[in-house]
Amino acid sequence: MIVELTLIKYGLVAVFVAAMLEADVIPVLAGVAAHRGYFNPLMAIAAASLGALVGDCVWFYLGRYKLNKNSKLLLRIRSKAELLFRRVGHWQIPASHVVYGTRIATMTFLGARGSAVGRFVLLDGVSCLTLTTLLFYLGFALSASVSAILVNVRRVELALLVAVVLCGLILHLLQRFLGRRIVGVAATGEQRS
Numbered sequence: 001m002i003v004e005l006t007l008i009k010y011g012l013v014a015v016f017v018a019a020m021l022e023a024d025v026i027p028v029l030a031g032v033a034a035h036r037g038y039f040n041p042l043m044a045i046a047a048a049s050l051g052a053l054v055g056d057c058v059w060f061y062l063g064r065y066k067l068n069k070n071s072k073l074l075l076r077i078r079s080k081a082e083l084l085f086r087r088v089g090h091w092q093i094p095a096s097h098v099v100y101g102t103r104i105a106t107m108t109f110l111g112a113r114g115s116a117v118g119r120f121v122l123l124d125g126v127s128c129l130t131l132t133t134l135l136f137y138l139g140f141a142l143s144a145s146v147s148a149i150l151v152n153v154r155r156v157e158l159a160l161l162v163a164v165v166l167c168g169l170i171l172h173l174l175q176r177f178l179g180r181r182i183v184g185v186a187a188t189g190e191q192r193s
Contacts, residue, residue, distance in 0.1 A: 019051025031139025052128040063111025094127040
């Protein structure tokens with residue numbers, strides 16, 4: 001594999017730079033390379049996590065300072081993105097790490113929205129570290145069958161997405177059920193008085 005050979009040849013610098021661009025597959029390959037003894041596992045996790053965070057910060061910066069200049073584009077997407085943000089809040093940062101194809105849009109939107117930089121970096125940093133560590137140890141533990149892992153990374157992300165959606169749906173239904181029940185009890189109590 002060309003990517004794995006590049007990581008081995010250029011080491012942790014390649015892990016950092018590659019994770020800026022692709023934060024899903026690179027930690028798995030870094031885990032495989034670390035298992036084979038090419039570099040220290042903790043240093044590889046740190047390099048991949050920081051690379052993913054820096055990549056996200058670049059998109060955040062572009063959203064904050066460049067997207068505002070193109071206000072027509074921002075006006076078209078802002079209403080839908082704001083609706084999602086009101087429902088999910090800053091939880092969309094960790095969710096974007098497991099929902100394939102939403103990462104760049106989330107980071108760019110949060111920058112354009114004017115989200116606080118410190119809060120963004122903290123939440124995104126924890127999210128990057130968590131996902132990178134999980135994917136790294138997946139590659140580390142199963143390094144003998146790396147090709148099977150790479151095929152299954154998308155399936156794992158899909159399974160995580162389904163789990164997050166189901167949890168959200170259950171919480172939403174519980175909130176609606178309990179909210180109606182509380183309102184119904186209050187209304188019944190008022191009628192009896």
